[in-house]
Amino acid sequence: MSDHAVELRDVSKRYYLGDHLGSGRNLRDVAASYLAHRGRPPVQVLWALRNVTLDVTSGEAIGLVGRNGAGKTTMLRIVTRISEPTSGISRTRGRVGSLLEVGTGFHPDLTGRENVYLNGAVLGMARREVRRKFDDIIDFAGLARFVDTPVKRYSSGMYMRLAFSVAAFLDAEILAVDEVLAVGDAEFQQRCLGKMSEIEESGRTILFVSHNMDAVRRLCSRSIWLEGGEIKMLGPTPGIIDAYLSSGVDRRGRRSYPETSAPVLLKQVAVIDAVGQPSQFLLRDEPFSLEVVYQVREPVPSLDLSAVVADARGHKILDEALSDTQGLGVAQPGTYTARLPIPPVLNVGDYSVSIWLGSAYEEFVWEEHALRFHLEGQTNNRPDRLLNLGLRWRTDNVAGRLRNEEHKPLH
Amino acid sequence: MTSPEWIENAPKGARPLAALRDLWRFRELVGFLALRDLKVRYKQAAFGVIWVVVQPIVGMLVLTVVFHDLGHVKTSGIAYVPSTILGYTAWSYVSATVVTMTGSFIVNAPLVTKVYFPRLVMPVGAVLPGLVDLAGGLVVTAGFLVWYHVVPTIALVTLPLWIAALAVIAFSAGTLLGTLNVQFRDVGQVVGLLVQIWFFITPIAYLSTLVPGRLAWVYHLNPMAGVLDGLRWSVLAGPAPSVSSFASLGSGLILLVAATLYFLRSERRFADIL
Numbered sequence: 001m002s003d004h005a006v007e008l009r010d011v012s013k014r015y016y017l018g019d020h021l022g023s024g025r026n027l028r029d030v031a032a033s034y035l036a037h038r039g040r041p042p043v044q045v046l047w048a049l050r051n052v053t054l055d056v057t058s059g060e061a062i063g064l065v066g067r068n069g070a071g072k073t074t075m076l077r078i079v080t081r082i083s084e085p086t087s088g089i090s091r092t093r094g095r096v097g098s099l100l101e102v103g104t105g106f107h108p109d110l111t112g113r114e115n116v117y118l119n120g121a122v123l124g125m126a127r128r129e130v131r132r133k134f135d136d137i138i139d140f141a142g143l144a145r146f147v148d149t150p151v152k153r154y155s156s157g158m159y160m161r162l163a164f165s166v167a168a169f170l171d172a173e174i175l176a177v178d179e180v181l182a183v184g185d186a187e188f189q190q191r192c193l194g195k196m197s198e199i200e201e202s203g204r205t206i207l208f209v210s211h212n213m214d215a216v217r218r219l220c221s222r223s224i225w226l227e228g229g230e231i232k233m234l235g236p237t238p239g240i241i242d243a244y245l246s247s248g249v250d251r252r253g254r255r256s257y258p259e260t261s262a263p264v265l266l267k268q269v270a271v272i273d274a275v276g277q278p279s280q281f282l283l284r285d286e287p288f289s290l291e292v293v294y295q296v297r298e299p300v301p302s303l304d305l306s307a308v309v310a311d312a313r314g315h316k317i318l319d320e321a322l323s324d325t326q327g328l329g330v331a332q333p334g335t336y337t338a339r340l341p342i343p344p345v346l347n348v349g350d351y352s353v354s355i356w357l358g359s360a361y362e363e364f365v366w367e368e369h370a371l372r373f374h375l376e377g378q379t380n381n382r383p384d385r386l387l388n389l390g391l392r393w394r395t396d397n398v399a400g401r402l403r404n405e406e407h408k409p410l411h
Numbered sequence: 412m413t414s415p416e417w418i419e420n421a422p423k424g425a426r427p428l429a430a431l432r433d434l435w436r437f438r439e440l441v442g443f444l445a446l447r448d449l450k451v452r453y454k455q456a457a458f459g460v461i462w463v464v465v466q467p468i469v470g471m472l473v474l475t476v477v478f479h480d481l482g483h484v485k486t487s488g489i490a491y492v493p494s495t496i497l498g499y500t501a502w503s504y505v506s507a508t509v510v511t512m513t514g515s516f517i518v519n520a521p522l523v524t525k526v527y528f529p530r531l532v533m534p535v536g537a538v539l540p541g542l543v544d545l546a547g548g549l550v551v552t553a554g555f556l557v558w559y560h561v562v563p564t565i566a567l568v569t570l571p572l573w574i575a576a577l578a579v580i581a582f583s584a585g586t587l588l589g590t591l592n593v594q595f596r597d598v599g600q601v602v603g604l605l606v607q608i609w610f611f612i613t614p615i616a617y618l619s620t621l622v623p624g625r626l627a628w629v630y631h632l633n634p635m636a637g638v639l640d641g642l643r644w645s646v647l648a649g650p651a652p653s654v655s656s657f658a659s660l661g662s663g664l665i666l667l668v669a670a671t672l673y674f675l676r677s678e679r680r681f682a683d684i685l
Contacts, residue, residue, distance in 0.1 A: 077524075079420075082524065084421070084422055085421060085422060089420070089421040091417045091419050091420070092417070092420075093415050093416070093417050094415050095415075098526050098527060100524075101525045104526050105526070109451045109454050110447065121440045122443075122528065126439060127439055150454075
């Protein structure tokens with residue numbers, strides 16, 4: 001008999017894109033679409049998962065990495081039975097808890113206490129079980145004083161803490177976790193990770209999706225790299241993360257995008273090193289720049305551009321917009337190259353670049369984690385700091401100054 | 412070593428029995444969702460529970476003036492006011508529940524897309540909160556019974572049956588419209604009109620005996636007609652439901668089965684559509 005907790009056999013998931021069978025259509029659209037296609041199947045089909053076969057051993061923590069849209073969340077949704085595969089079969093053994101979002105089912109008008117019970121029930125906990133763990137949950141969240149306050153009066157940090165705490169005390173044999181650590185402050189994230197490790201050590205099975213490579217490395221011994229709905233690689237975490245980080249983008253640190261019909265489109269994103277070469281591996285002590293090539297198809301008033309640099313924990317370190325330093329006119333049709341020089345201020349580590357193009361009224365491009373790059377160099381034993389500005393201390397001899405003051409009245 | 416059984420997730424048709432078993436396992440969630448809706452509704456309402464009493468009285472007054480005083484509608488054998496307040500109370504429960512349920516799957520989308528639970532929990536939980544208002548309305552009705560010296564017969568023991576029937580009707584109609592609404596958002600626009608039409612073909616401000624004999628069977632295809640006959644028989648010592656009420660029973664059961672099966676067939680795709 002196998003000691004697997006999760007088994008996926010040839011699992012595929014198909015989504016229809018666009019208006020064909022999507023959400024919130026009205027009858028007129030359906031009629032129009034039917035007339036247009038005469039009952040032929042809709043053309044825009046997306047296979048979010050394709051023939052995925054996987055065994056997860058009981059008690060194992062397995063990481064799922066991959067770009068947005070690679071199928072990570074879809075996989076969790078199928079394992080947890082939130083959605084049904086189009087073909088294939090997914091099987092789980094033991095109670096499954098899903099943490100695809102913190103605070104699922106929280107209602108702003110209810111108090112902390114009421115929400116703990118409600119959220120517990122949503123996650124599949126019995127009332128008895130919640131009652132038994134209630135004090136622990138509140139303690140872990142550090143919100144004892146606020147249990148009877150409606151959560152709409154909570155700060156977002158308090159809200160997240162409470163929500164995570166409920167889920168953390170869920171006694172599920174299998175836990176599917178999606179990017180929940182991307183929220184909350186650094187200290188709480190560390191505590192969450194600690195709690196997750198504890199859960200893992202207690203023999204529970206964890207499927208862990210994150211863009212935070214540090215967290216995946218810490219928690220998961222084995223990982224899967226998903227791309228285009230397929231398992232691209234499966235193996236020990238360090239190897240998977242290395243392979244993943246140095247791909248998806250080409251090795252030269254440049255990423256090109258296919259043509260679309262959007263009025264504003266992203267053509268290329270690149271990280272350029274100090275000598276002007278696109279590269280993914282840069283020296284911490286040297287300046288580098290981000291290069292964005294985009295095309296404007298029709299005049300767009302106040303077209304703004306922004307680049308976000310986030311670290312491996314998902315913290316936004318930089319978010320530099322065109323409008324921060326210059327006025328925005330009407331962007332005329334044409335292809336543009338925008339370059340953003342970045343001084344050597346970031347610490348050693350893995351970073352991602354996300355690109356946004358839009359105006360006050362419309363978003364044209366939001367390419368999250370378009371590129372990843374790595375800064376190499378000395379951390380001077382302080383790997384945890386976000387910035388290394390190399391600021392200069394000014395030191396004065398205190399004794400000397402005192403003597404000066406003593407002299408002052410004499411003048 | 413004890414190993415729990417495998418739970419499968421594979422493309423399959425609706426399996427009503429498995430769905431019911433699952434529903435039973437998650438029965439506490441049904442209660443919590445119902446409790447949530449109740450609490451939220453009364454949390455910041457200054458007069459809170461008073462509305463439960465005021466609404467049926469005001470509704471009854473309006474109907475009495477329009478139908479009885481101006482329209483000269485008679486309720487032979489039963490005093491008009493108790494008959495109407497009972498009808499209005501029952502109707503309010505069903506109509507309010509149906510309207511809420513039409514949007515409830517969409518409102519619960521954040522839940523549906525983030526966590527697994529038997530989706531049947533939602534419509535089942537949605538019929539419960541209104542029962543509080545229904546109970547309030549029945550207390551008010553009891554007051555009017557005293558006022559009008561109406562003494563219920565032994566038929567009063569069947570009251571829970573009729574309340575259950577109201578809940579079943581609300582569940583069926585609400586589930587049907589709510590499920591349709593997930594796929595076709597037009598339904599949300601139409602539901603107001605549908606409920607209005609339903610109001611007039613339901614014996615609320617009049618009695619079903621007003622309908623000529625030949626049409627009684629057709630009229631009773633509206634399941635609410637039979638249930639209101641039964642309620643008046645049970646509470647107001649009115650005449651026993653006529654044979655044509657079996658049409659209500661039949662159509663009610665068909666609606667229940669159809670709505671449940673349609674829901675079970677559609678809910679598997681809720682997470683993808685919402």
